Amino acid sequence: MLYRITLDSVHDRGCSERALDAEAGKPFVFSFSSERRVLDSASWESAPRLRFHVDRGEQTLPSQLSWRGADGAEATVSFASGMSGFYGSYRAADGAIGEFRGSLTERLAFSEGPADMPVLRFRTEEGWGGSWHASSELRLLSTTTAHPWSA
Numbered sequence: 001m002l003y004r005i006t007l008d009s010v011h012d013r014g015c016s017e018r019a020l021d022a023e024a025g026k027p028f029v030f031s032f033s034s035e036r037r038v039l040d041s042a043s044w045e046s047a048p049r050l051r052f053h054v055d056r057g058e059q060t061l062p063s064q065l066s067w068r069g070a071d072g073a074e075a076t077v078s079f080a081s082g083m084s085g086f087y088g089s090y091r092a093a094d095g096a097i098g099e100f101r102g103s104l105t106e107r108l109a110f111s112e113g114p115a116d117m118p119v120l121r122f123r124t125e126e127g128w129g130g131s132w133h134a135s136s137e138l139r140l141l142s143t144t145t146a147h148p149w150s151a
Contacts, residue, residue: 029053029110030083032102036090039098050077050086050102053110053119055139069093075100083107110139
């Protein structure tokens with residue numbers, strides 16, 4: 001299977017790939033329809049959508065996302081290339097475990113986030129050269145719907 005071909009001049013190697021990656025990594029709010037399946041179950045059932053935005057000013061797409069709810073429930077997912085979908089697992093607050101998958105339904109340009117999703121902003125620092133240095137702001141925005149493992 002051929003995934004992608006890029007062409008560069010001999011004097012500017014990697015330019016086309018960097019341009020494609022920069023375009024793909026523009027700040028977006030991603031929305032996914034989702035399904036869950038309790039461990040050892042044969043059938044998938046509908047779950048609340050997953051909607052999020054993560055940006056640190058690096059124009060990159062996340063490859064994985066993990067979170068924990070206030071009730072202790074946890075989930076972790078890995079994204080397909082181009083953010084077309086995800087697959088992962090969850091552990092509900094009661095200890096039940098299962099699979100979690102989804103398909104991209106919407107990719108919106110990030111402005112300051114949808115009104116129902118407050119943007120959390122964090123100052124960050126990076127360690128290099130033996131000391132800490134100011135870095136790009138980290139912005140997080142996550143879904144306000146129920147956990148994917150909720151009934």
